[in-house]
Amino acid sequence: MSVITIDPIEKLLNAAETGKSLIKNRDVLHFTYIPNTILHRDTEQEQVTQSLIPILKQSRPSNLLVYGKPGTGKTLVVRKVLSKIQERVEKSNFPIVLVYTNSKVETTLYGLLVSFGRQLGLDEKELPPTGLAISEVFKRLLKLIEKRKINVVFVIDEIDYLTQLVIKTGKDILYQLTRANERLNQGTITLVGISNDLTFKERLDPRVISSLGEEEIVFTNYTVEQIRKILEDRIKNAFIEGAVSESALNLCSAMAGREHGDARRAIDLLRVAGEMAERDQSESVNEEHIRNAADKIEENKEVTTLRSYPLHEKLLVIAVMKSSGTSTGEIYTCYKNLCKAVGQKELTTRRVNQMLSDIELSGIITGRIVHQGIHGNTKKFKLEISPNMVKETFKSDLTFEDII
DNA sequence: ATTCCACAGGAAACAGTGGTCC
DNA sequence: GGACCACTGTTTCCTGTGGAAT
Numbered sequence: 001m002s003v004i005t006i007d008p009i010e011k012l013l014n015a016a017e018t019g020k021s022l023i024k025n026r027d028v029l030h031f032t033y034i035p036n037t038i039l040h041r042d043t044e045q046e047q048v049t050q051s052l053i054p055i056l057k058q059s060r061p062s063n064l065l066v067y068g069k070p071g072t073g074k075t076l077v078v079r080k081v082l083s084k085i086q087e088r089v090e091k092s093n094f095p096i097v098l099v100y101t102n103s104k105v106e107t108t109l110y111g112l113l114v115s116f117g118r119q120l121g122l123d124e125k126e127l128p129p130t131g132l133a134i135s136e137v138f139k140r141l142l143k144l145i146e147k148r149k150i151n152v153v154f155v156i157d158e159i160d161y162l163t164q165l166v167i168k169t170g171k172d173i174l175y176q177l178t179r180a181n182e183r184l185n186q187g188t189i190t191l192v193g194i195s196n197d198l199t200f201k202e203r204l205d206p207r208v209i210s211s212l213g214e215e216e217i218v219f220t221n222y223t224v225e226q227i228r229k230i231l232e233d234r235i236k237n238a239f240i241e242g243a244v245s246e247s248a249l250n251l252c253s254a255m256a257g258r259e260h261g262d263a264r265r266a267i268d269l270l271r272v273a274g275e276m277a278e279r280d281q282s283e284s285v286n287e288e289h290i291r292n293a294a295d296k297i298e299e300n301k302e303v304t305t306l307r308s309y310p311l312h313e314k315l316l317v318i319a320v321m322k323s324s325g326t327s328t329g330e331i332y333t334c335y336k337n338l339c340k341a342v343g344q345k346e347l348t349t350r351r352v353n354q355m356l357s358d359i360e361l362s363g364i365i366t367g368r369i370v371h372q373g374i375h376g377n378t379k380k381f382k383l384e385i386s387p388n389m390v391k392e393t394f395k396s397d398l399t400f401e402d403i404i
Numbered sequence: 405a406t407t408c409c410a411c412a413g414g415a416a417a418c419a420g421t422g423g424t425c426c
Numbered sequence: 427g428g429a430c431c432a433c434t435g436t437t438t439c440c441t442g443t444g445g446a447a448t
Contacts, residue, residue: 130422
């Protein structure tokens with residue numbers, strides 16, 4: 001009797017070749033894909049255009065702050081409006097240059113300014129990637145703007161991260177940027193800040209608030225109905241006809257709309273569900289695919305987070321897993337033993353506490369402060385994901401071979 | 405009312421790295 | 427080649443916390 005085994009890779013490849021393809025254009029299933037209308041943000045497009053229109057008249061527009069939760073289309077709208085304005089003035093002798101940066105990606109003040117400089121055309125020789133004083137980098141940027149007589153629009157996405165950096169380092173780049181026009185004889189600088197956090201302004205220097213917040217626009221969350229329209233639009237362009245059932249569309253918009261009003265996540269959910277349906281060789285995307293996709297996205301997020309941790313954070317996750325529900329002191333003891341087992345020098349309790357708090361922010365573990373009277377206060381940590389997931393994620397790492 | 409415990413967490417200092425400038 | 431700079435990761439020092447025990 002012969003045993004027939006099916007190679008899983010073979011099975012998937014066959015399915016891909018012979019199975020029915022539900023998705024005809026994968027690019028449309030990404031948030032950044034720009035259809036004719038930007039995610040039903042007509043009012044906001046008008047507001048942004050209105051506040052930036054002075055550029056067309058060759059004068060510096062008011063600095064602008066744009067607020068809104070993630071996935072509300074803020075960045076897309078700002079970029080689209082600015083590139084339209086840019087097209088208009090391209091051939092004039094007072095052109096605008098769009099410079100975009102994300103403070104979450106550029107994690108240092110220096111990096112942020114260098115990113116500006118690169119986009120303005122400064123090469124490594126004119127603006128080295130490190131080694132200069134921040135004031136020197138700033139001086140070089142202004143010199144270039146003056147020399148080329150340009151209107152520069154600095155778009156700073158996630159500007160709330162920049163304010164954190166400013167507070168941390170005590171170097172007020174924002175203040176200098178908002179006052180830079182006073183130092184420029186030719187050329188101008190306009191700031192457009194984009195933020196997910198409506199309260200971040202409270203942490204700013206009042207002098208910065210007055211010049212940075214000259215104009216403010218708030219992007220409200222999408223409603224379930226708006227998300228449904230956005231998804232309908234994408235489905236029409238991305239899937240073959242009839243590939244997404246009405247009930248799946250309803251569920252997808254309801255889940256995304258009710259939870260967060262985030263179009264980015266709604267589109268992502270649809271994409272993953274579509275891919276799952278294709279893999280199953282299903283005739284269409286149904287409600288079950290949407291639910292499974294939601295679970296998968298959640299799971300992927302946790303695995304990616306675990307993988308991204310440096311060695312000592314990984315050891316701490318394992319320590320919490322091994323002594324789940326116990327106090328910081330016990331976790332520290334367990335962590336020290338793990339360090340010994342893998343031949344690493346342990347870090348101090350202070351640093352370990354800090355790391356535990358960082359890990360807690362990601363939701364992988366949770367901590368609860370417990371007051372024990374004369375036995376002092378402690379924080380009890382608990383693993384929030386399944387121990388299996390931790391083991392599976394770390395098992396390929398030889399370092400942890402003997403401890404998990 | 406006071407003392408005590410076992411931490412939490414802020415602030416500052418320090419070490420090390422990788423760079424520029426003069 | 428030495429002074430200077432930005433930055434990261436870490437340590438050291440210190441103050442605050444709050445309920446049980448005294």
